[in-house]
Amino acid sequence: xxxxxxxxxxxxxxxxxxxxxxxxxxxxxxxxxxxxxxxxxxxxxxxxxxxxxxxxxxxxxxxxxxxxxxxxxxxxxxxxxxxxxxxxxxxxxxxxxxxxxxxxxxxxxxxxxxxxxxxxxxxxxxxxxxxxxxxxxxxxxxxxxxxxxx
Amino acid sequence: xxxxxxxxxxxxxxxxxxxxxxxxxxxxxxxxxxxxxxxxxxxxxxxxxxxxxxxxxxxxxxxxxxxxxxxxxxxxxxxxxxxxxxxxxxxxxxxxxxxxxxxxxxxxxxxxxxxxxxxxxxxxxxxxxxxxxxxxxxxxxxxx
Numbered sequence: 001x002x003x004x005x006x007x008x009x010x011x012x013x014x015x016x017x018x019x020x021x022x023x024x025x026x027x028x029x030x031x032x033x034x035x036x037x038x039x040x041x042x043x044x045x046x047x048x049x050x051x052x053x054x055x056x057x058x059x060x061x062x063x064x065x066x067x068x069x070x071x072x073x074x075x076x077x078x079x080x081x082x083x084x085x086x087x088x089x090x091x092x093x094x095x096x097x098x099x100x101x102x103x104x105x106x107x108x109x110x111x112x113x114x115x116x117x118x119x120x121x122x123x124x125x126x127x128x129x130x131x132x133x134x135x136x137x138x139x140x141x142x143x144x145x146x147x148x149x150x
Numbered sequence: 151x152x153x154x155x156x157x158x159x160x161x162x163x164x165x166x167x168x169x170x171x172x173x174x175x176x177x178x179x180x181x182x183x184x185x186x187x188x189x190x191x192x193x194x195x196x197x198x199x200x201x202x203x204x205x206x207x208x209x210x211x212x213x214x215x216x217x218x219x220x221x222x223x224x225x226x227x228x229x230x231x232x233x234x235x236x237x238x239x240x241x242x243x244x245x246x247x248x249x250x251x252x253x254x255x256x257x258x259x260x261x262x263x264x265x266x267x268x269x270x271x272x273x274x275x276x277x278x279x280x281x282x283x284x285x286x287x288x289x290x291x292x293x294x
Contacts, residue, residue: 024184031184032215033171038228048152048227057222057231058215062186086210088286090235096228139235 067105117146154226174250207241
């Protein structure tokens with residue numbers, strides 16, 4: 001069953017702030033094997049012009065994807081999450097995420113399409129810091145593969 | 151933000167140093183914990199096969215995180231990345247052995263976008279087991 005087109009343009013309430021911690025950034029950098037000192041050493045980050053250690057570019061996905069869950073799990077939308085795969089991902093940064101940031105995400109459904117029985121949904125997540133300044137926008141395309149006919 | 155590469159010294163076609171990133175089952179477990187993505191297709195072989203995958207596959211976001219390292223290592227400052235997007239075209243299949251899989255990433259400067267903003271577009275290619283695992287993989291980087 002095709003998804004309800006009237007959901008296009010719907011914006012969900014901002015998420016409660018996620019506080020970015022130094023040790024969480026370190027853990028993430030270690031998990032991807034990235035030894036760039038800007039992720040772990042405040043002095044190295046400052047030498048590059050940052051006020052604190054910064055997070056790797058894709059770190060913020062953990063926060064925006066959780067926020068996208070508001071959309072994905074919206075019972076009124078009726079997406080079958082067990083069939084969902086990640087199609088595309090894009091980030092547009094105003095500045096890097098850094099330790100100490102308290103980030104909240106506002107998710108909007110940008111597009112809903114049905115192609116060959118697959119439901120395709122585009123979600124835009126706008127990430128702002130505690131001062132209300134824009135940090136990054138995450139564009140996430142999810143594909144719910146067609147259910148096999150019984 | 152201070153990239154170590156100067157915009158003026160970069161030409162269209164400039165190749166960034168290519169890198170290879172190994173990924174084992176242990177890597178995926180660590181990434182699952184760090185990212186909060188505990189989908190069993192990334193660590194449970196039985197589950198992965200039941201949903202039609204050949205074996206456990208790497209998180210697409212893990213592959214995306216590795217690929218951009220070619221750009222951040224080159225630019226010097228990870229904060230120089232202004233945009234980064236990919237399409238997940240093929241999964242990185244990670245066998246349960248000591249070797250695991252290898253993600254091979256190359257990149258080149260595809261366009262100089264803005265002389266005032268000093269931005270370039272870098273096109274990335276990410277391969278694993280002879281298959282292209284990321285499509286439309288592009289970053290916009292602000293150089294010094």
